[in-house]
Amino acid sequence: MDDSHQLQEIRARIDALDEQLQCLINERAELARQTAQIKQAAGLGENCFRPEREAEILRRVIARNQGPLSGQEMARLFREIMSACLALETPLVIAYLGPEGTFTEAAALKHFGHSVKTQPFMAIDEVFREVEAGTAYYGVVPVENSTEGAVTHTLDRFLVSPLQICGEVELRIHHHLLSRNQTIAEVNRLYAHQQTLAQCREWLDAHLAGCERIPVSSNGEAARRAGDESGCAAIASDRAREIYGLHALATNIEDEPGNTTRFLVIGSQAVVASGNDKTSLLVSGPNRSGLLYDLLSPLAEYGISMTRLESRPSRRQLWEYVFFIDVEGHIDDSNLTTALATLKERASFLKLLGSYPRAVI
Numbered sequence: 001m002d003d004s005h006q007l008q009e010i011r012a013r014i015d016a017l018d019e020q021l022q023c024l025i026n027e028r029a030e031l032a033r034q035t036a037q038i039k040q041a042a043g044l045g046e047n048c049f050r051p052e053r054e055a056e057i058l059r060r061v062i063a064r065n066q067g068p069l070s071g072q073e074m075a076r077l078f079r080e081i082m083s084a085c086l087a088l089e090t091p092l093v094i095a096y097l098g099p100e101g102t103f104t105e106a107a108a109l110k111h112f113g114h115s116v117k118t119q120p121f122m123a124i125d126e127v128f129r130e131v132e133a134g135t136a137y138y139g140v141v142p143v144e145n146s147t148e149g150a151v152t153h154t155l156d157r158f159l160v161s162p163l164q165i166c167g168e169v170e171l172r173i174h175h176h177l178l179s180r181n182q183t184i185a186e187v188n189r190l191y192a193h194q195q196t197l198a199q200c201r202e203w204l205d206a207h208l209a210g211c212e213r214i215p216v217s218s219n220g221e222a223a224r225r226a227g228d229e230s231g232c233a234a235i236a237s238d239r240a241r242e243i244y245g246l247h248a249l250a251t252n253i254e255d256e257p258g259n260t261t262r263f264l265v266i267g268s269q270a271v272v273a274s275g276n277d278k279t280s281l282l283v284s285g286p287n288r289s290g291l292l293y294d295l296l297s298p299l300a301e302y303g304i305s306m307t308r309l310e311s312r313p314s315r316r317q318l319w320e321y322v323f324f325i326d327v328e329g330h331i332d333d334s335n336l337t338t339a340l341a342t343l344k345e346r347a348s349f350l351k352l353l354g355s356y357p358r359a360v361i
Contacts, residue, residue, distance in 0.1 A: 032085035051167050052274035055357035075361045083113020092116040095127045095136035101240030102220035107169040107263040108140040124153045139266045146260045148195045165354035167265035175254045178246035179233035191222035192235035203253040273330040280353035284322040298342040302335040331355040
C-alpha cells in the first residue's frame with residue numbers, strides 16, 4: 001500500500017469518527033436538556049450547574065484516559081462539551097474581575113467553559129455584590145498567588161458577605177510585556193496590577209529599571225491603557241494582547257517559572273460532597289496566650305490536614321485578628337464535623353465559607 005492510499009484510508013476513518021462523535025455529543029446534549037427540564041418541573045431551581053457533579057465527571061475522564069491525549073487535555077475537551085450542553089437551557093452568567101483579558105477571566109472560562117456568559121467588573125467588591133444581588137449565578141475572584149501570597153481584598157470581603165465558596169481554579173500565570181510601541185527602548189511608563197509588578201520585579205529591575213511603574217486595578221485595565229497611550233507598556237496575558245491589539249515586547253517575564261494563582265468561585269448555594277473536597281473557614285477569638293494553638297489543635301486531633309492559614313485584622317477591635325483556614329475534606333465528613341464542634345467551643349467567631357471540590361484541571 002503506497003503512502004497516498006494509506007493517508008486516504010486514515011482520513012476516511014477520521015471522517016467516520018467525526019460523524020460518530022457529533023452524533024454522540026448531540027445525544028449527550030439532548031439528555032442534559034431532558035435532565036434540566038425534569039429538575040425545573042420538580043421545582044429544583046433554574047440553575048442546573050452542579051459543581052460536585054462536574055468535578056466527578058472530569059475526574060473520571062482523567063482516570064480512564066489512555067492517551068495519546070493527556071488526561072488534562074481530555075478533561076478540557078469534556079469541560080467545553082459540558083458547558084455547551086448546560087447552555088442549551090439558560091447560559092450561566094459569571095461575574096469576574098475585569099476588564100476583558102484578565103487572568104480572572106481566563107480562570108472563569110477554564111472552570112465553566114466558553115459557553116457561559118461572562119461579565120467583567122472593575123473591583124472585587126463589585127463581583128461579590130453582583131452575585132449577592134442574584135444578577136450573576138457565580139463570581140470568580142483571585143485569592144492567592146504562589147509567589148506573592150494572599151489577595152487581601154478577597155479575604156476581607158468574606159468577613160461581611162453571605163456568599164459561599166463553590167469551587168476553586170488554579171491557573172499557571174505567564175506575564176508578557178505588551179505595548180503599542182515596537183521596542184522596549186520606547187517605553188517610559190508601565191501599567192500592571194500591584195501583585196504582577198511584584199511577580200516580575202527581578203525582570204523589571206534588569207530590563208526596565210528607569211521606567212515608571214504604575215499599579216492599576218487589573219492587568220486587563222493595564223492593557224487597555226497601553227492600547228490608548230504611546231510610550232507606555234502593560235504586563236498582561238496573551239489574550240489581552242489580542243483584545244487590545246498590542247505587540248509582545250517580551251514574553252514570560254515572571255520571576256518564578258511555576259507562578260500560579262488560585263481563584264475562588266463564589267455563589268449562594270452549598271455544594272454537596274464530590275469525594276475530593278476542601279473546606280474554608282473564618283475563625284477568631286479574644287487575644288490570649290495559646291489562642292492559635294487552641295483553635296488549630298482540634299484539626300490535628302481528628303486527623304484533618306490544614307492546607308492554608310492566613311490572618312487579617314478583624315476590624316472589630318484593635319489588634320484582634322481573624323484567621324482564614326483551608327482544610328481537606330467536606331463539612332459533611334464526620335471527623336470534620338466533630339472537629340468544628342470542638343473548635344466552635346473555643347472560638348468567639350466561626351464562619352463556614354463553604355465546602356467545595358478541589359481543582360481538577
